[in-house]
Amino acid sequence: MIQYPRFTPGTTIGVTAPSSGIPVELHFLLQQASERMTREGFKMRIGKTPWLQNKAKSAPANVRALELTDLLRDNAVGLIFPPWGGELLVEILEHLDFDTFPVKWVLGYSDVSVLLLSITLRTGIATAHGTNLADVRGEYSDETTAAWHAALSTPSGRSFEQRSSPFYQKEWTHDKPSPCVFHLNEPTEWKTVSGGPTTFQGRLLGGCVDVIRHLIGTPYGDVATFRRKHTEGSAIVWYLENCDLNAVDLRRSLVQMRLAGWFDGCSGILFGRSGANRPFDDYAEIDVYEDLARELNVPIVFDIDCGHVPPQMTFINGAYAEIEVSVDGKGLVKQTFLP
Structure with missing residues (x-):
């Protein structure tokens, strides 16, 4: 049986970097994305790891795992939305307690797909492979990218359709x-x-x-x-x-x-x-x-x-x-x- 998270308007978006964070010179990308999501009516809870990057990761594996776990356990957070992928997400898997994962959306791609696939295979909780947070920082998104919102808002038992991009x-x-x-x-x-x-x-x-x-x-x-x-x-x-x-x-x-x-x-x-x-x-x-x-x-x-x-x-x-x-x-x- 597959369990599908519920996604409600105005929910809090939890931002953590389970793989790579954003170097200082690119912090403006995260700031712009956060402002864009706020304008769309979401609340933002940004952890420490998205602002950090050293030796191909945002932080040591146990630190990344702990921050992700804290956001998953926060009942106010309805979506985990990493800034982008990276290289070494695989390091955190052994530090996660999959048996206690709540039914909550996690969205991303690239290295984040290691986390997404692991969650679904281990727990049967649906996860979303799509855009990352840094790529929705613009004043608007193309129709294909923007469909992440409609996808995550689909009620259990219902369907949504996407067509190939022009x-x-x-x-x-x-x-x-x-x-x-x-x-x-x-x-x-x-x-x-x-x-x-x-x-x-x-x-x-x-x-x-x-x-x-x-x-x-x-x-x-x-x-x-x-x-x-x-x-x-x-x-x-x-x-x-x-x-x-x-x-x-x-x-x-x-x-x-x-x-x-x-x-x-x-x-x-x-x-x-x-x-x-x-x-x-x-x-x-x-x-x-x-x-x-x-x-x-x-x-x-x-x-x-x-x-x-x-x-x-x-x-x-x-x-x-x-x-x-x-x-x-x-x-x-x-x-x-x-x-």
């Missing part, structure tokens, strides 16, 4: 700030390995391949037990995105996931756009997807709105998803908050 941002242009954080100017096209339209459905699980692969073989990456205990063995739709892996490292990671049983019962896979995926000895991104499609005999969609090439949809770990991709490269994702 345009995406190919490169970051931090030297050209604008009222909207992203500069969306490249036409979006969702692609399939088969080259044709496709549909599939199942329970969503996923995150950033670079980091969630390190959950394999640990108490925090037991997909088989999650399926048996929380979804009665229903099919899984994986959504995956790649931050830094070249084609062969991505391939190795996916083979490891397959050998570990993570793709057992998989009905289809969604891959986000990536600026990585560099070819190696003529072995390219499309080769990775084609090899995996042959091995699993499931539809594979790529270049979707997910990950480090914005904008990105909000995917709810544990929700039941129905995926449709048309021949013209348009995508539809319907997520239903089924128990």
